[in-house]
Amino acid sequence: MDKDSRNKKLKQLYNVTKEFARIFLVWLGVLLILSVFEVLFNGFTHEFPEHIFNIIALSLFKGLVFWLKWLWLEYLLFVIIYFVSKKAAVVISYVLIFLLAIIQLLLINYFNASLLPLGGDLYGYSIADIKQTVGASGSLNIWIILGFLLLLAGLIFALKFFPKRINVSGKIALIFPVISFLLLLINVNSIGSTAFQSDFANNLVVNKSDYFFSASYDYFFPPTEELDIYSDSYIADYESGNSSLVNFEYVNESEYPFLHQEQTSDVLTPFMNPGKTPPNIVFILVEGLGRAFTNEGAYLGNFTPFIDSLANKSLYWKNFLSEGGRTFAVLPSLMGSLPFAKNGFLELNDKMPDHLSLYSLLKHNNYRSSFYYGGDSKFDNMKTFLQKNAVDEIRDGASFPNGYTKLPVQNGFTWGYADDQLFDYFLNTRSQLPQKPELSVVLTVATHNPFLINNQDKYLKLFENRMSQLNFSEEQKATYRNYKLQYSSILYTDEALRNFFFKYQKRSDYTNTIFVITGDHRMPEIPMNNKIDRYHVPLIIFSPMLKRTAQMESVSTHFDITPSILAYLKTNYKLKIPSQSSWMGTGLDTARNFRNIHQYPIIQTKTDMIDFVMGEYHLNGNTLFKLDNNMQEVAIEDEEVLNQIKNKFENFKKRNNKITNGAKIWPDSLIRNYSILKK
Structure with missing residues (x-):
């Protein structure tokens, strides 16, 4: 491949990356808004825990981590689809963001009702049990439905208005999926897990989608843990x-x-x-x-x-x-x-x-x-x-x-x-x-x-x-x-x-x-x-x-x-x-x-x-x-x-x-x- 062809391909990649960044930075903004909303929502319906600004800051950080954690995969799929059809890549991205936002709001609502993040326990119940629990709890009501409609309207506006107005260079845009890939090598889930004395506060700052998807992965692909035979003999009488x-x-x-x-x-x-x-x-x-x-x-x-x-x-x-x-x-x-x-x-x-x-x-x-x-x-x-x-x-x-x-x-x-x-x-x-x-x-x-x-x-x-x-x-x-x-x-x-x-x-x-x-x-x-x-x-x-x-x-x-x-x-x-x-x-x-x-x-x-x-x-x-x-x-x-x-x-x-x-x-x-x- 000659220099001109290589530069052309590189320019195409930069353009695709910029397009990806413009769309998914909107998704980051939505995630961060939902993070603040969740803290305020629980504060008004339950109580505002101590150190509220620290809680909001950690909640925003965990929202950012969730956004980065999956960005490498979203970027890879976007690039592949984009080179087949630019329109398909954009439409699929919009649909994905819609779904992720709705899931996040549902999980926020679940936490607000139960004060426990939803994880892999969802898969431990039959459809009849889930129907009985959701119906009896009243966790789905007119206000939640209105909230979904408001979220959808906000997303449509944000995705139509903001991507065109976000200006980011290809090199800067490429940094995001690179950081995302590097996060695979770091255990970020434990950061801030016991940052506050209150268990309510520690659960509140957890990004509910991150928790649910991680728990779902562990449910279907359980991690294998090896018993340490050398210390096993040490635990007979403690x-x-x-x-x-x-x-x-x-x-x-x-x-x-x-x-x-x-x-x-x-x-x-x-x-x-x-x-x-x-x-x-x-x-x-x-x-x-x-x-x-x-x-x-x-x-x-x-x-x-x-x-x-x-x-x-x-x-x-x-x-x-x-x-x-x-x-x-x-x-x-x-x-x-x-x-x-x-x-x-x-x-x-x-x-x-x-x-x-x-x-x-x-x-x-x-x-x-x-x-x-x-x-x-x-x-x-x-x-x-x-x-x-x-x-x-x-x-x-x-x-x-x-x-x-x-x-x-x-x-x-x-x-x-x-x-x-x-x-x-x-x-x-x-x-x-x-x-x-x-x-x-x-x-x-x-x-x-x-x-x-x-x-x-x-x-x-x-x-x-x-x-x-x-x-x-x-x-x-x-x-x-x-x-x-x-x-x-x-x-x-x-x-x-x-x-x-x-x-x-x-x-x-x-x-x-x-x-x-x-x-x-x-x-x-x-x-x-x-x-x-x-x-x-x-x-x-x-x-x-x-x-x-x-x-x-x-x-x-x-x-x-x-x-x-x-x-x-x-x-x-x-x-x-x-x-x-x-x-x-x-x-x-x-x-x-x-x-x-x-x-x-x-x-x-x-x-x-x-x-x-x-x-x-x-x-x-x-x-x-x-x-x-x-x-x-x-x-x-x-x-x-x-x-x-x-x-x-x-x-x-x-x-x-x-x-x-x-x-x-x-x-x-x-x-x-x-x-x-x-x-």
Whole structure:
């Protein structure tokens, strides 16, 4: 190629590059405007976090990073198409920018409704589940539709008016895709990930499209992580505080990755006066019940006066953790102490491997079992799990007779029956003189987005009164009113629980009943303080059989409840349970002082398992936090501890992946002996 031809080609490339830059600099401008809009939108609808100008600056920076990250690919495609058809390259670019802008606005709206960025968890739900969630939440409304139309009009104007007026040389324009390509060699996602103390602020500055596309890529092309065999031998016993971590001795890891000798200590008997017959056990799982606003010492204030009074008459764990950030994790973790598999155990649906649980083992020991829920038990495949555990009665929204009231309808959807109606339905259908002891699980739904409840004005007034009782300043009250529907629904459910226990006390079976109250996860629609906050829930074990009460600062999780209840029943009522188990949990810790003897993974969403708690440390992604006795945490740098926890986490993932790939959780011999379905 001669010099003239080379110069001609170079000039053509410069012209194409300038055309590309003029169009995609408009897209950068739109992205930056949307970044500022998101901060202001959330500020007005929720609250303006501290250091607002720093937040806007970091949000703009992350918008710029997202723009650059994909620019090399967009440039490459633009050049190829341009040399075929200039018009096609321009039109396709305009369409792409339209789509990207709409996706960004949708993701901003999702975050505003849930206060959590949408990631790969989108792919963990069925179309029916997504339709139910979006419809019931009311996140798509006339204002959002008007916002889309305004965005489209603005884009049309910007793309028609600005590209012709942007003057940039070919050499300068070429710098952008070059920088974009170089970004492939740098991990820019971690920049500013923990820049602010508030988890709400850290999530707010995240570019929502960048987060979604990165998470989607990881979902379809999961990264492979190798276990460091050299440090693996170092993690067998790790001291945390004044107490060693509890470790399992696995008996047959190749065939049954989690099988171990059952060694759970009976820690409940010292607090109980056992009766002559096995007790009824009632689990009350409260949707979204977080410690942030529950009971004394709640950093957002105590908005559950009845639950607080009940905790003072109970065994109460103030530093308790759920095993998931959404409801999908609660039944397998709580009732079966089960691993997560790929997207949560329930997502396996009819392919759930055979397993034992509190349901099946108590049924083996002559218990009758039930599950009550005001919504659709098919949601998250809960019904399949219940059927595989031979639950005698599955009562959900479809089984309620006439005379019971549903939650208000929005956009043609409702989550189902109100919590007070659910509790009444439970009481009205349970015999006071059962022929067998009973295990019952009641899952509430009212404290869920959109937080619409019947007689809401009454609870909005209670919310105002509660703020005054908590001595909030007028400035605090103004901020809290941004979440008035959330707090009014919490007060409603608290009152529904008060009435439930008032009615239950009149029953003849009350004196022989153990109640277990906990949250499935912390409500995310009120801004969270830190990463662990999402899982920080109360645990209350109340019973007329209690001979003394206690408040525990020690950390335990949903994994620990089933092993401890079985150990208690075995000690006092000679229940027959296997000598080996595959429980994830090692049992509740009843130490009064703050400590954590456990080491557990936590699954945030169906596609994000990025949390591991070990001793006084919490790993979230690649960031290490240290916990205090109020479950507040600070990011720390300790390479030795970080490697220990990462290796422990990877060890769990290897076992968990075996379950995903078809390994068994429990041996067939134990399933045959203890599962009614397999006899």
